[in-house]
Amino acid sequence: MTVRLLDTLSGRQRDLVPLEPGHVRIYSCGPTVYGPAHIGNFRSFLFADLLVRHLRWRGLRVTWVMNVTDIDDKIIRGAAGAGVSIEALTERWTERFLADAASLRMNQPEVLPRATRHMDEIVALISTLLDKGHAYRTDDGSIFFRIASWPAYGKLARLDPDQLRVGERVEADEYAKDDVRDFAIWKGPKPGEPSWSTTIGEGRPGWHIECSAMAMKHLGPSFDIHTGGIDLIFPHHEDEIAQSEAATGQEFVGTWLHCAHLQMGGEKMARSEGNIALVGELLERGISTRALRYALISAHYRASLSYTDDSLASATAAVERLDAAYLALSTYREDRADDPALPDALDAARTAFGAALDDDLNISPALAALFDLVRDLNRRIDARAMSTADAERAVVALRDIDLVLGIGPDFEAEVLEPDVQDLIDARAAARAARDWARSDRLRDELAGRGIVIEDSRDGQRWRRAGVTSDA
Ligand SMILES: [Zn+2]
Numbered sequence: 001m002t003v004r005l006l007d008t009l010s011g012r013q014r015d016l017v018p019l020e021p022g023h024v025r026i027y028s029c030g031p032t033v034y035g036p037a038h039i040g041n042f043r044s045f046l047f048a049d050l051l052v053r054h055l056r057w058r059g060l061r062v063t064w065v066m067n068v069t070d071i072d073d074k075i076i077r078g079a080a081g082a083g084v085s086i087e088a089l090t091e092r093w094t095e096r097f098l099a100d101a102a103s104l105r106m107n108q109p110e111v112l113p114r115a116t117r118h119m120d121e122i123v124a125l126i127s128t129l130l131d132k133g134h135a136y137r138t139d140d141g142s143i144f145f146r147i148a149s150w151p152a153y154g155k156l157a158r159l160d161p162d163q164l165r166v167g168e169r170v171e172a173d174e175y176a177k178d179d180v181r182d183f184a185i186w187k188g189p190k191p192g193e194p195s196w197s198t199t200i201g202e203g204r205p206g207w208h209i210e211c212s213a214m215a216m217k218h219l220g221p222s223f224d225i226h227t228g229g230i231d232l233i234f235p236h237h238e239d240e241i242a243q244s245e246a247a248t249g250q251e252f253v254g255t256w257l258h259c260a261h262l263q264m265g266g267e268k269m270a271r272s273e274g275n276i277a278l279v280g281e282l283l284e285r286g287i288s289t290r291a292l293r294y295a296l297i298s299a300h301y302r303a304s305l306s307y308t309d310d311s312l313a314s315a316t317a318a319v320e321r322l323d324a325a326y327l328a329l330s331t332y333r334e335d336r337a338d339d340p341a342l343p344d345a346l347d348a349a350r351t352a353f354g355a356a357l358d359d360d361l362n363i364s365p366a367l368a369a370l371f372d373l374v375r376d377l378n379r380r381i382d383a384r385a386m387s388t389a390d391a392e393r394a395v396v397a398l399r400d401i402d403l404v405l406g407i408g409p410d411f412e413a414e415v416l417e418p419d420v421q422d423l424i425d426a427r428a429a430a431r432a433a434r435d436w437a438r439s440d441r442l443r444d445e446l447a448g449r450g451i452v453i454e455d456s457r458d459g460q461r462w463r464r465a466g467v468t469s470d471a
Pocket of ligand 1: 028029030211236
């Protein structure tokens with residue numbers, strides 16, 4: 001088994017060979033916490049989650065770091081506009097981000113570093129860049145990275161360094177940079193803005209330097225994978241490479257992975273476009289978090305993905321199909337010999353699923369392998385061709401695949417209200433006593449509570465009407 005990933009920097013598929021054998025270190029650019037993350041942001045975070053889950057499923061140890069940007073221009077404006085402190089604003093939206101991430105079943109990264117808690121590392125990195133001549137100060141107390149000192153600049157975004165940043169001339173005048181292409185790694189103090197008193201002077205860090213400092217603090221000067229949305233390739237990731245490699249003299253990142261935008265109404269989903277959908281709003285509409293997760297991970301990460309009511313409906317149908325298979329299998333009872341062909345069928349599905357994801361997280365054939373298996377299992381159920389133990393084996397196989405996808409039902413967490421459970425038990429008793437009138441009455445009563453009762457050869461089973469929030 002080898003995982004191959006398409007590296008943005010080299011433009012080639014590379015075998016993933018962790019710098020430390022068996023241990024993959026991953027950094028993902030996380031949210032800037034001045035408002036709720038929209039589902040376009042979450043597409044990028046869930047792609048990283050899928051990668052992390054798959055690598056773990058393959059037996060690799062993964063250390064995953066996702067930063068939280070808790071100081072920048074938008075945060076400063078947001079806090080001033082809301083009349084609250086920056087800490088109060090960022091704390092609130094960090095909590096909301098974590099709650100949304102949990103409801104979408106995103107694994108929690110090992111480290112969620114915040115920029116304001118890494119000022120020492122940021123200042124040390126800037127000091128090194130000043131010492132090595134890769135950075136310089138301006139009169140207003142700002143510090144800029146000197147692109148002329150770093151000939152490799154532009155290699156990630158494939159830019160001609162001489163043509164860079166012509167559009168930023170206005171900002172250049174404002175800051176009196178030596179070179180229009182140079183970017184701020186430290187911003188001098190301004191009235192009404194927060195600043196830190198440090199050995200490099202008074203001010204606050206630029207956004208790009210935060211990620212370099214936090215990535216290297218938690219993962220070392222070189223690590224395996226860096227992820228983000230494609231809009232971060234330039235300038236954010238280009239700048240991260242320049243600052244980090246200029247400071248350490250080592251290759252910063254082995255493989256760069258970039259996720260395409262989520263589109264809505266033909267445009268990139270972005271706060272600035274005004275076409276955003278929020279996790280919380282969708283849940284209020286009764287959308288299943290699992291269906292939403294499915295919709296966001298079911299296209300290849302480098303393919304642009306359109307978000308529509310139709311795509312949500314088909315994601316909901318897929319999740320319901322999966323739920324129905326789990327339910328049928330977990331209640332299936334047949335006293336017969338095990339099917340000797342079943343283990344091979346389960347193994348073949350697992351192999352096809354894993355091989356697809358090994359190939360640059362090729363999700364479509366991976367999902368096809370899962371749903372082909374579901375169809376096959378449904379046929380076996382209808383034909384009563386499995387033993388009770390076979391059905392249990394099939395559930396184990398589906399659960400195994402779901403360790404990567406995270407879209408399956410969570411039976412353990414499904415706790416019914418006690419009076420609903422009493423009604424279900426009472427109906428089972430009525431059926432056992434062949435009291436059909438009472439049994440029908442109880443079924444109607446349960447329907448009124450949103451619980452659908454189905455009778456099968458394996459006895460009575462229940463499900464919630466439609467798929468609703470898992471929360
Ligand atoms: Zn970043």
